[in-house]
Amino acid sequence: MELIEQFKDLEKNRHKYAKEWKEKNKGKIMGYFCTYVPEEILYAGGILPVRILGSHEPQDVTEPHIFAMFCPFCRDCLAQGLKNRYEYLDGLMIAQSCLHIRQTYTSWIKHRPVEFEKFLCMPHKVQSRHSYEFLTEEYKVFKKEIENWIEKKITDKDLKNAIEVYNENRRLMKKLYELRKKDNPPITGEEVMEIVIAMQMTDKTEHNKMLKDLLRKLENHTPSREVGSRLMILGSEDDDTVFMNMVENCGATFVIDDHCTGSRYFWNEVKNGKDPLAAIAARYIDRIPCPSKDWEERKRIPHILQMCKDWKVDGVIIMQQKFCDPHELDFVAIQKALKAAGIPTLFLEFDVTVPVGQFKIRVEAFLEMIGEEDLF
Amino acid sequence: MEQEAKYPTEKLKCWDEAKQIRMKYYKDYAEAHDKGGLRWAGGAWTFDAIPAGLGDDLYPITSEPYGATLAFDKELSLECMEAAEKAGYPRDLCSYMRNYWGSIIIDKYPFGYDEKGEFKPRFQGVKALGFPKPDFIWQDHICCSHAKWYQVVSDLEGKIPMFSVDNAVGPFNELTDSKIKYVVEQLKDGIKFLEKVTKRDYNDELLYKAIKNHFISTSTWAEICNLNKAIPAPLDEKSIYSLYVLGTLQKAGKQVADFYEKSLLPEVNERVKKGIAAVPNEKFRVMSDTQPPWSFLSIFRYLEKFGCVSIGSLYTFGLIGQWEVKKDGTWGAKTIPDVEFSNRDQALYEYVKYELHKPEWQHFYSCHLKSDMMIRIAKEWKLNGVMLHYNRGCEGLTLGIAENRLALLDAGFPVMAFEGNNADEREFDEARTKAKINAFMETLGAK
Numbered sequence: 001m002e003l004i005e006q007f008k009d010l011e012k013n014r015h016k017y018a019k020e021w022k023e024k025n026k027g028k029i030m031g032y033f034c035t036y037v038p039e040e041i042l043y044a045g046g047i048l049p050v051r052i053l054g055s056h057e058p059q060d061v062t063e064p065h066i067f068a069m070f071c072p073f074c075r076d077c078l079a080q081g082l083k084n085r086y087e088y089l090d091g092l093m094i095a096q097s098c099l100h101i102r103q104t105y106t107s108w109i110k111h112r113p114v115e116f117e118k119f120l121c122m123p124h125k126v127q128s129r130h131s132y133e134f135l136t137e138e139y140k141v142f143k144k145e146i147e148n149w150i151e152k153k154i155t156d157k158d159l160k161n162a163i164e165v166y167n168e169n170r171r172l173m174k175k176l177y178e179l180r181k182k183d184n185p186p187i188t189g190e191e192v193m194e195i196v197i198a199m200q201m202t203d204k205t206e207h208n209k210m211l212k213d214l215l216r217k218l219e220n221h222t223p224s225r226e227v228g229s230r231l232m233i234l235g236s237e238d239d240d241t242v243f244m245n246m247v248e249n250c251g252a253t254f255v256i257d258d259h260c261t262g263s264r265y266f267w268n269e270v271k272n273g274k275d276p277l278a279a280i281a282a283r284y285i286d287r288i289p290c291p292s293k294d295w296e297e298r299k300r301i302p303h304i305l306q307m308c309k310d311w312k313v314d315g316v317i318i319m320q321q322k323f324c325d326p327h328e329l330d331f332v333a334i335q336k337a338l339k340a341a342g343i344p345t346l347f348l349e350f351d352v353t354v355p356v357g358q359f360k361i362r363v364e365a366f367l368e369m370i371g372e373e374d375l376f
Numbered sequence: 377m378e379q380e381a382k383y384p385t386e387k388l389k390c391w392d393e394a395k396q397i398r399m400k401y402y403k404d405y406a407e408a409h410d411k412g413g414l415r416w417a418g419g420a421w422t423f424d425a426i427p428a429g430l431g432d433d434l435y436p437i438t439s440e441p442y443g444a445t446l447a448f449d450k451e452l453s454l455e456c457m458e459a460a461e462k463a464g465y466p467r468d469l470c471s472y473m474r475n476y477w478g479s480i481i482i483d484k485y486p487f488g489y490d491e492k493g494e495f496k497p498r499f500q501g502v503k504a505l506g507f508p509k510p511d512f513i514w515q516d517h518i519c520c521s522h523a524k525w526y527q528v529v530s531d532l533e534g535k536i537p538m539f540s541v542d543n544a545v546g547p548f549n550e551l552t553d554s555k556i557k558y559v560v561e562q563l564k565d566g567i568k569f570l571e572k573v574t575k576r577d578y579n580d581e582l583l584y585k586a587i588k589n590h591f592i593s594t595s596t597w598a599e600i601c602n603l604n605k606a607i608p609a610p611l612d613e614k615s616i617y618s619l620y621v622l623g624t625l626q627k628a629g630k631q632v633a634d635f636y637e638k639s640l641l642p643e644v645n646e647r648v649k650k651g652i653a654a655v656p657n658e659k660f661r662v663m664s665d666t667q668p669p670w671s672f673l674s675i676f677r678y679l680e681k682f683g684c685v686s687i688g689s690l691y692t693f694g695l696i697g698q699w700e701v702k703k704d705g706t707w708g709a710k711t712i713p714d715v716e717f718s719n720r721d722q723a724l725y726e727y728v729k730y731e732l733h734k735p736e737w738q739h740f741y742s743c744h745l746k747s748d749m750m751i752r753i754a755k756e757w758k759l760n761g762v763m764l765h766y767n768r769g770c771e772g773l774t775l776g777i778a779e780n781r782l783a784l785l786d787a788g789f790p791v792m793a794f795e796g797n798n799a800d801e802r803e804f805d806e807a808r809t810k811a812k813i814n815a816f817m818e819t820l821g822a823k
Contacts, residue, residue, distance in 0.1 A: 064778060064781075065782070067777055099519065099775050103775055106744065107779055121544070121546045124523070125517065125562065128542065130558055134554060134555070134557075137552075138554075141552075292520050295524060322468075325470075329524035329525075329528065330524075331464075333527075333528075
C-alpha cells in the first residue's frame with residue numbers, strides 16, 4: 001500500500017529524516033531509550049525525540065562494553081552509537097526502566113558524549129499512590145534542565161500544545177487499531193509495526209497528518225489477502241518486521257499486540273489537568289506497564305486477556321529478547337492465564353537476527369494446531 | 377608456587393560466634409511458628425528495621441543469602457534449579473532466585489535436625505525440612521528481579537501478602553527531599569500494610585531501636601573493612617564472606633550490630649596492631665567483584681598459593697557497609713547520625729536518607745560511579761590487580777562490569793575477568809578459572 005510505504009520509508013531512512021528535520025527546523029534532537037521518556041516535555045521545547053533502536057545486524061563493537069548475557073537489543077542499540085550512526089544527536093536520555101538498556105545509555109554517554117544527557121528517575125512502583133507526586137517533582141527538575149539547555153522557557157501553553165499533538169497521535173493510532181477488529185483487517189501486523197516504529201522517530205505533527213490520510217484510505221479498503229488465524233504478539237521490545245512478515249505469509253494475521261514498539265507505547269492519553277507536568281506524570285504512571293514496573297499486582301495480564309477477547313484472537317505468540325529478565329519473570333504467569341482462557345501460545349526467543357527458517361517450522365506447526373478445531 | 381610465611385597468622389577468635397549467629401537465624405525462622413512468632417521474607421537490602429516494629433518475635437529469611445546457602449549445597453541446588461526450569465522459568469534468570477523458587481517447588485529447606493535434635497545443614501547428612509512458608513513478604517526493589525522475585529514466590533505459595541518498596545530514586549549525589557520523601561511515604565504505607573496483615577499494633581520504640589542497630593551494623597562493617605587497608609591484611613575475602621553475610625541476614629538485628637561492634641571490630645583492630653595476617657605469605661593484593669561462585673570458594677585459597685590475598689571488594693564492603701569520604705579525602709565508615717528519634721516520620725526520614733547512600737546501589741544509576749569507587753579501593757587498599765567475576769547469575773551486580781574493567785585498566789590496574797555464576801555451579805569452569813589465575817599471577821610477578 002502506498003501510504004504504508006511512506007511510514008516504511010521513514011523507518012528505513014530514520015537518520016536521513018532526523019538530519020533533514022534538524023536542518024529544516026534548526027532544532028535539537030534528543031535520542032532516547034525506553035518509552036517511559038516523557039516526550040511531551042521535549043516536544044514542548046521544540047526538541048525532536050528519536051527513539052534509539054537497533055539495526056538487526058550482527059556486530060562486534062559492544063563486547064568490551066556490555067556483558068554478553070545482557071539482551072541483544074541493548075547491545076544492538078549501543079552498536080548504533082559506537083558506529084556513529086546517531087552522530088547528529090544533541091542529547092541522549094533514558095527514563096529508568098530495565099537494567100540492560102540502562103547499560104546501553106551509560107556506555108553511550110561515556111564513549112560518544114553528547115551536549116545534554118539525562119537519567120530520568122522514573123519510579124518503578126507505579127502502583128504506589130506516591131509515585132505521581134514523585135514523578136511530577138522529577139519532571140520539574142528535568143524541565144528546568146531542558147530550559148537551561150535550549151535557553152528558552154517552556155510555558156504551560158507549550159506543554160498543553162505538545163500534549164494535544166501527542167494525544168491526537170494516540171487517538172489516531174487507537175482508531176487504526178480499532179480497524180484491526182474487523183473480520184478482514186485492512187492492515188497487517190507488519191504494516192502496523194512500521195507505523196509505530198516511524199511514530200517513535202518522527203515529528204508527531206507530521207505523523208498525525210500521515211495517519212489521517214492513511215485512515216481515510218483504510219476506511220473502504222478490503223484487502224484481498226487471506227486473514228487466516230488471528231494472532232496477538234506480545235513480549236519485549238520488538239521491531240523485527242522480517243519475523244512479522246514471515247508469520248503473516250504462513251496463513252495468519254497479527255490483529256493486536258502488547259509491545260513497547262506497539263500498543264503499550266500509545267495506549268493511554270494525557271488527561272486534562274491544571275498542572276500539565278502532573279498530568280503528563282499521571283499518564284506515564286498509569287500507562288500499560290512494562291513488566292519491570294508491573295508489581296505487586298500483575299495488571300498487564302487482565303489487559304492482555306481483554307485484548308484477546310476484543311480482537312477475537314485465536315492464538316498468541318509470546319516473543320522475548322533473549323536474556324530479557326522482566327519479561328522472563330512474567331511470561332510463565334501470562335502463559336498460565338492464557339491457557340486458562342483457552343488461548344494457545346507459542347513462545348519464541350529472539351536475538352538480533354532471527355532464524356526465520358527454523359521459526360517458520362514452529363509457527364506453521366502452531367498455526368496447524370490452532371486450525372485443528374476447524375478441520376475436525 | 378608455595379611461599380614462605382612472612383607474617384604471623386591465626387584463626388579469628390569470633391569465627392564460631394559468627395557461625396552460630398547464622399545457624400540460629402535459619403533455625404529461628406524455621407521454628408518461628410512453634411514459638412508463636414511470625415516469619416517474613418524479603419531481600420538482603422530490604423528496610424528490615426520496619427517489620428521489627430511489630431514485635432521481637434518476627435523472624436526473617438532474606439532471599440539472596442538463602443539462595444547462596446542453597447548454592448553451597450550443590451546437590452540440593454541442582455535439584456532446585458531443575459525444578460524451577462521444569463516449572464518454565466528460564467535458566468538465565470538470577471540463580472539465587474531460581475534456587476529459592478526451586479526450594480519452594482520441591483519443598484526442601486537446606487536444614488534439618490539430627491537424631492539428637494540438633495539443627496544442622498542438610499549437607500551434613502540430616503533430612504531436609506519442608507520450606508517454611510513466610511507469613512508475609514517485605515521486599516525492596518532496585519534491581520529488575522527484586523519485586524518480581526516475590527511475585528513468583530507469592531504465585532508458588534498461593535498468594536502471600538506482599539509489599540515492596542521502590543528505593544530506586546537516583547544516586548547519592550543527587551538526593552533531594554522529594555526522593556527521600558517518596559521512599560518514606562512508601563514505608564509508612566508499608567507499616568499500615570504490616571499492621572493489617574499481622575493484626576498487630578506497631579511499636580515505634582522497637583522501630584527506633586532497629587534503625588539504631590542498622591546504623592551500627594552498616595557503619596561498623598565499613599570500619600572493619602577499612603582496617604583491611606593494613607599490610608598484611610587482617611582478613612581475606614573468603615573469610616569476609618562468612619562475616620559480611622550476617623549483615624545481609626538481619627542488619628537491623630541487635631545480634632548482628634553487637635557482633636560487629638563488640639566482637640569482630642575489636643578483634644580485627646587487635647590483628648592490625650599485632651600484624652596478624654589472614655594470608656601469612658601475603659605478597660600481592662587483589663580485590664574481586666560481585667558475588668563469588670559459592671560452590672567454588674576454593675579459588676580464593678588457590679590464590680594464597682601464589683602469596684595473593686583478595687582483600688575484599690566493593691561488593692563485600694558496600695553491599696551492607698556504609699561509607700563516606702573523610703576529611704583527608706580517603707574512604708571511611710559513615711558517621712552514624714547523631715539524632716534522637718522523637719516520631720515515626722523523623723526516624724524514617726533519617727533511616728532512608730542514610731540508607732540511600734549505599735555504595736552497592738549507585739551503579740544501578742551509573743556504572744561510572746561504581747568505577748570511581750573501585751578505583752578508590754584499588755588505590756587506598758594498595759592493590760596489585762583486580763579479578764572481576766562476570767557473573768551470569770546476577771545481572772544486577774554485573775551491570776556495568778565491562779565498563780568497570782575498562783576504567784580500572786585506564787587507571788593502571790591489571791584486570792582478570794572470569795565468567796561464572798554465583799549460584800548455578802553448572803556455569804562455572806573451575807579448571808579454566810584456575811588456568812586464568814595462573815596466567816594472571818604470572819603477570820603480577822608471581823613465581
